Amino acid sequence: xxxxHAILVSLLEKPxxxxxxxxxFDRSIGYFWAxxxxxxxxxxxxxxxxxxxxxxxxxxxxxxxxxxxxxxAPGREALxxxxxxxxxxxxxxxxxxxxxxxxxxxxxAALIHEVERHRxxxxxxxxxxxxxERRDFTGxxxxxxxxxxxxxxHVVLRGGIAYERMTLDWLDDVIATLERLAPPHAGAAR
Amino acid sequence: xxxxHAILVSLLEKPxxxxxxxxxFDRSIGYFWAxxxxxxxxxxxxxxxxxxxxxxxxxxxxxxxxxxxxxxAPGREALxxxxxxxxxxxxxxxxxxxxxxxxxxxxxAALIHEVERHRxxxxxxxxxxxxxERRDFTGxxxxxxxxxxxxxxHVVLRGGIAYERMTLDWLDDVIATLERLAPPHAGAAR
DNA sequence: CTTGTCTATGCAACGAGTTGCATAGAAGGA
DNA sequence: TCCTTCTATGCAACTCGTTGCATAGACAAG
Numbered sequence: 001x002x003x004x005h006a007i008l009v010s011l012l013e014k015p016x017x018x019x020x021x022x023x024x025f026d027r028s029i030g031y032f033w034a035x036x037x038x039x040x041x042x043x044x045x046x047x048x049x050x051x052x053x054x055x056x057x058x059x060x061x062x063x064x065x066x067x068x069x070x071x072x073a074p075g076r077e078a079l080x081x082x083x084x085x086x087x088x089x090x091x092x093x094x095x096x097x098x099x100x101x102x103x104x105x106x107x108x109a110a111l112i113h114e115v116e117r118h119r120x121x122x123x124x125x126x127x128x129x130x131x132x133e134r135r136d137f138t139g140x141x142x143x144x145x146x147x148x149x150x151x152x153x154h155v156v157l158r159g160g161i162a163y164e165r166m167t168l169d170w171l172d173d174v175i176a177t178l179e180r181l182a183p184p185h186a187g188a189a190r
Numbered sequence: 191x192x193x194x195h196a197i198l199v200s201l202l203e204k205p206x207x208x209x210x211x212x213x214x215f216d217r218s219i220g221y222f223w224a225x226x227x228x229x230x231x232x233x234x235x236x237x238x239x240x241x242x243x244x245x246x247x248x249x250x251x252x253x254x255x256x257x258x259x260x261x262x263a264p265g266r267e268a269l270x271x272x273x274x275x276x277x278x279x280x281x282x283x284x285x286x287x288x289x290x291x292x293x294x295x296x297x298x299a300a301l302i303h304e305v306e307r308h309r310x311x312x313x314x315x316x317x318x319x320x321x322x323e324r325r326d327f328t329g330x331x332x333x334x335x336x337x338x339x340x341x342x343x344h345v346v347l348r349g350g351i352a353y354e355r356m357t358l359d360w361l362d363d364v365i366a367t368l369e370r371l372a373p374p375h376a377g378a379a380r
Numbered sequence: 381c382t383t384g385t386c387t388a389t390g391c392a393a394c395g396a397g398t399t400g401c402a403t404a405g406a407a408g409g410a
Numbered sequence: 411t412c413c414t415t416c417t418a419t420g421c422a423a424c425t426c427g428t429t430g431c432a433t434a435g436a437c438a439a440g
Binding site: 382385386388389391393394395397398399400401403404405406407408409410 | 419420423425429434440
């Protein structure tokens, strides 16, 4: 039930509606825990029923009303408890890796375009992270004082940056390997 | 349905029973696509029903009989088709990152032990990968000839190694950040 | 002699996650 | 005027994945 905890963290950082949470999950916290609006609305309902969060109807002009959620005391308690529980180190799920191994039983060259497409997606994400870092953490208005929330957001973002850089290097290695196995000018390897 | 495809790849590399596949998913291919025996048995049933794989009862002495599966022609076809379809670049799911951001609303120092535990798990996995690489890809009996299956398994393993190295570096950064936020000797940051 | 581990397979129930669809008002462009 | 986009919420159906439990023979340790 990590989505529940991700929502608690996000609502502690700033209260918001289901829709707003879905937007945040498309950026920021969602880089490390993706979720669709369906999931979010469903879980918000359950969490409100369990008393973890409070809802407040907010009338708006020029747009539909919204339900703004904020963390209640039991929600803070639940998060704190979760933080003190150990979790299992993640097992990665890398569909592309399965494809690469599968390419041995098909045409390796046919995968090159697909890998290049992934490379581009990761390059874009890296550029996006770096822009966010410049904007939020190294700008002139970046406070010098030790702010736990900021520091922790920054270290998580550094993790995202390191991940994308590593992935780009690896995908270059993959492309080089695929090209070696299926040289464009010579015949295929026996 | 990537599990289906991971199973096809694994069975093409070597036919085997559900139990044997579950073992392989605990190592090798499972490093990039984890699965429990329950999932595997269920999907094998479905795939046999769909004609993607063939089953063969194998009597054994001193242990229970097993059903050995191998890939049928339609299975090869299905894999090939999947390889030619584009897939979405993965979105990572990193529960630890959620915890780290959550630590801003709790005691950051309390997370240090948890992060160190994860660091150790990743260090172990890296050592395991490196041992596998030495054994299978750089030993004296490693063939020099260009073998697509070997090369592709190796490049995927290199990806795993790069991932673990990156993760170790990042976790060191996380630990340093947490310690900075909660120095063991001085008072807590305001 | 009992307990635990390994091979081998499976059911049942539940929870998590995805996909398609629906509603509804306002704004902006073709 | 119509079409699309944005905000905002939700239902229904489905697939995927996890957890607990069960069976069953062989073997090893205590």
